[in-house]
Amino acid sequence: MAFIEIDSNSKMKVPDNPTIGLIEGDGIGPDISKTAVRVLNSAIEMAYTGKVSIEWQKIVAGDEAFETTGKHLPQESLDLLKKCIISIKGPLTTPIGEGFRSLNVTMRQYFDLYANVRPVRYFPGVPSPVKEPEKVNMVIFRENTEDLYAGIEWRYNSDEAKRLRWYLGENFGVKLPDDAGIGIKPISKFKSTRLVRKAIQYAIQEHRKSVTLVHKGNIMKYTEGAFKEWGYEVAKEEFRDYTVTEDEYNASPGTASWKVVIKDRITDNMFQQVLTRTSDYDVIATTNLNGDYLSDAIAAQVGGLGIAPGANIGDVYAIFEAVHGTAPKYAGMDIANPTSLILSGSMMLRHIGWTEASDIIESAVAECYREQKVTQDLARILNVKSLKCSEFGEEVIKRMKNPSS
Numbered sequence: 001m002a003f004i005e006i007d008s009n010s011k012m013k014v015p016d017n018p019t020i021g022l023i024e025g026d027g028i029g030p031d032i033s034k035t036a037v038r039v040l041n042s043a044i045e046m047a048y049t050g051k052v053s054i055e056w057q058k059i060v061a062g063d064e065a066f067e068t069t070g071k072h073l074p075q076e077s078l079d080l081l082k083k084c085i086i087s088i089k090g091p092l093t094t095p096i097g098e099g100f101r102s103l104n105v106t107m108r109q110y111f112d113l114y115a116n117v118r119p120v121r122y123f124p125g126v127p128s129p130v131k132e133p134e135k136v137n138m139v140i141f142r143e144n145t146e147d148l149y150a151g152i153e154w155r156y157n158s159d160e161a162k163r164l165r166w167y168l169g170e171n172f173g174v175k176l177p178d179d180a181g182i183g184i185k186p187i188s189k190f191k192s193t194r195l196v197r198k199a200i201q202y203a204i205q206e207h208r209k210s211v212t213l214v215h216k217g218n219i220m221k222y223t224e225g226a227f228k229e230w231g232y233e234v235a236k237e238e239f240r241d242y243t244v245t246e247d248e249y250n251a252s253p254g255t256a257s258w259k260v261v262i263k264d265r266i267t268d269n270m271f272q273q274v275l276t277r278t279s280d281y282d283v284i285a286t287t288n289l290n291g292d293y294l295s296d297a298i299a300a301q302v303g304g305l306g307i308a309p310g311a312n313i314g315d316v317y318a319i320f321e322a323v324h325g326t327a328p329k330y331a332g333m334d335i336a337n338p339t340s341l342i343l344s345g346s347m348m349l350r351h352i353g354w355t356e357a358s359d360i361i362e363s364a365v366a367e368c369y370r371e372q373k374v375t376q377d378l379a380r381i382l383n384v385k386s387l388k389c390s391e392f393g394e395e396v397i398k399r400m401k402n403p404s405s
């Protein structure tokens with residue numbers, strides 16, 4: 001087994017046959033994982049003719065892990081994810097009941113996967129609710145570890161909420177209703193800065209046009225507003241040669257056009273802008289709650305979550321994932337749409353530097369959609385014959401072309 005390593009300069013060293021973690025997931029997870037692995041292996045074989053390949057390391061989590069170990073996310077699985085550094089996962093059921101945390105949230109925190117990255121682009125042929133879905137080509141960087149998701153909240157009648165209401169009244173003159181539940185929204189400089197840094201690095205690397213900082217700073221000045229300020233600060237201090245602010249750009253549009261434009265928008269305005277001025281937006285960096293809402297809304301513009309890929313990325317570890325859930329009613333029927341996981345796998349290949357294989361997959365998936373070779377979720381809308389999950393994978397493989405041959 002050859003594991004990916006991170007050297008002392010935080011650079012990833014990828015062996016020719018890296019071991020990559022694979023959590024198949026619950027519900028439709030095993031079906032879509034099987035298909036995605038076949039597609040990924042085929043693209044790698046085509047791009048590199050056997051010189052490199054992935055050794056898939058199965059890692060149990062969710063229902064399967066619970067049945068065999070009594071835990072949804074056993075320590076052994078966490079250890080394996082750690083060893084692999086890079087992993088891919090199908091959807092996992094969130095265990096129901098007090099005391100259970102979402103397994104996804106647990107993994108994000110355990111491995112400090114602070115950036116939730118969601119590229120959203122349109123594949124012609126996919127049914128969309130908007131007139132010009134082809135204008136959508138955005139990558140959302142959502143902060144993944146703080147904000148209202150930090151889980152700091154108390155029920156309205158808890159002792160903690162009572163004490164906090166009393167404390168705020170006594171010390172800050174803040175009078176809250178006696179029946180108010182309380183949640184806390186921490187937004188820190190360190191975590192905001194590293195998220196925006198990652199978004200800007202990506203924009204520079206991928207030659208994107210702009211990074212938009214999305215915030216609700218007009219109302220929440222010291223959390224959302226501070227996120228915006230820190231975002232501009234990191235752009236100026238660390239990427240001055242590669243970025244301009246929108247004001248600078250507007251003052252001399254021609255001269256600065258090769259740089260990444262850093263701009264900001266207030267969240268409610270941004271929800272309109274992505275619909276009305278779609279092509280003005282490219283990379284988006286935002287806080288956790290904004291990002292949660294915005295990424296699903298933007299994904300809906302191009303045909304929904306079934307096809308959108310995602311990844312949770314930190315400075316060392318990364319877990320690529322299908323963004324939809326376990327769709328339990330389709331479990332084991334081989335009819336779910338595997339596109340989200342296939343494209344997440346493609347993002348993963350790009351992340352480890354295997355861009356040729358990633359390009360092959362993305363072109364072949366686009367070709368399938370153009371020809372309306374689709375699974376039942378989209379076939380019934382398009383009124384065309386539906387493919388099984390595994391058949392969709394085969395159709396993708398058939399359409400793979402090596403651009404260099």
Ligand code: NAD
Pocket residue numbers: 028090091092093094104306321322323324325326327328329330335336337338340377
């Ligand atoms: P869901 O995404 O599973 O389903 C929503 C709708 O979309 C359903 O109609 C479903 O059939 C359909 N759908 C989803 N993915 C599809 C696919 N690939 N192909 C075809 N149809 C698809 O959301 P839900 O019903 O709210 O959640 C079910 C379970 O999944 C819950 O336990 C939830 O906690 C979990 N979940 C996990 C993740 C994750 O692991 N990343 C994300 C969301 C939900």
